Amino acid sequence: MRQANIGTHSRTADNDILPIDWNRGRIPLKSRGWIYAAAIMFVLSACANGPPLQSGPPTHSPQMENAADTGKESSGEPAPTGESVREPLISSVPKASVPAKIAYLTFDDGPSLNTEHILGILNTFGVKATFFVIGNGSEQGRNLYRKITDSGHAIGNHTFSHDYSTVYKSVASFKRDVEKLNTLLEQTTGKRPELLRFPGGSNNHQARKHGGSRIMSDIAAAISEEGYVYFDWNVSSTDAASKMQKREDIVESVRQGAQGKQTIIVLMHDSAGKTTTVEALPDIIRLLQEQGYRFQVLSKDSMAVRFLQP
Numbered sequence: 016m017r018q019a020n021i022g023t024h025s026r027t028a029d030n031d032i033l034p035i036d037w038n039r040g041r042i043p044l045k046s047r048g049w050i051y052a053a054a055i056m057f058v059l060s061a062c063a064n065g066p067p068l069q070s071g072p073p074t075h076s077p078q079m080e081n082a083a084d085t086g087k088e089s090s091g092e093p094a095p096t097g098e099s100v101r102e103p104l105i106s107s108v109p110k111a112s113v114p115a116k117i118a119y120l121t122f123d124d125g126p127s128l129n130t131e132h133i134l135g136i137l138n139t140f141g142v143k144a145t146f147f148v149i150g151n152g153s154e155q156g157r158n159l160y161r162k163i164t165d166s167g168h169a170i171g172n173h174t175f176s177h178d179y180s181t182v183y184k185s186v187a188s189f190k191r192d193v194e195k196l197n198t199l200l201e202q203t204t205g206k207r208p209e210l211l212r213f214p215g216g217s218n219n220h221q222a223r224k225h226g227g228s229r230i231m232s233d234i235a236a237a238i239s240e241e242g243y244v245y246f247d248w249n250v251s252s253t254d255a256a257s258k259m260q261k262r263e264d265i266v267e268s269v270r271q272g273a274q275g276k277q278t279i280i281v282l283m284h285d286s287a288g289k290t291t292t293v294e295a296l297p298d299i300i301r302l303l304q305e306q307g308y309r310f311q312v313l314s315k316d317s318m319a320v321r322f323l324q325p
């Protein structure tokens with residue numbers, strides 16, 4: 016009777032709760048009780064310890080979360096120890112702390128027919144550059160000013176006349192020349208450039224010959240006061256070193272000049288006659304791309320390379 020009761024009870028229980036295999040009687044009833052108990056203990060233990068995932072290595076460290084929330088930059092701090100080191104740190108660090116290599120290609124003394132060719136090459140590579148132009152009121156000149164800005168490149172003022180004896184005669188003379196070009200550019204493109212490059216750079220002997228020993232620092236101070244930002248360069252393509260510099264020498268000068276530099280302002284010329292600069296440009300772009308540089312246009316906020324401080 017007792018056995019029958021137990022058996023009835025067990026069968027009912029088995030039929031309602033247990034998987035089919037259990038009905039085949041392979042495991043004695045006595046053992047089933049222990050297995051139930053063990054299963055319950057396992058579940059209780061798991062609940063007390065929290066979800067099983069948390070017992071493994073953390074997938075997201077608290078340090079990273081704090082950095083992301085506050086936007087604080089973690090460089091300069093000692094590296095976190097232990098499990099958090101396994102985090103892919105690079106993905107959590109703000110972009111500003113991993114400086115990109117930036118190349119600013121600059122072309123002086125245009126526009127000319129070569130400007131047209133250069134714009135075509137830049138367009139093919141999808142690269143933007145900065146043109147420090149001089150005065151050219153012809154129809155072709157005006158069209159090229161427009162084409163430069165319409166293509167997303169930057170224009171800077173390189174004085175209207177680019178004549179050393181005129182622009183460096185005095186501060187007033189320099190300002191007049193700059194203003195004359197900016198008026199032409201505003202009429203043509205609708206914008207007045209605030210970027211400027213001195214003919215010959217900010218530290219040139221010609222200027223002192225025409226305007227005295229203080230002329231460059233006086234002009235630099237005066238134009239900075241008016242809101243202009245001037246740029247020199249830290250990589251020369253040497254395309255102005257001779258009347259017709261060899262294409263290979265231009266490429267090699269840029270390669271050597273860029274070595275070890277994170278940000279480069281490359282000096283080139285798009286004036287008439289500088290055809291080897293046009294020929295060298297595709298190689299220069301490929302070379303710098305292979306070295307990891309990204310190309311940008313100069314703006315007032317760009318790193319300013321200056322031989323002479325205002």
Ligand SMILES: [Zn+2]
Nearest residue numbers: 123124214215
């Ligand atoms: Zn120039």
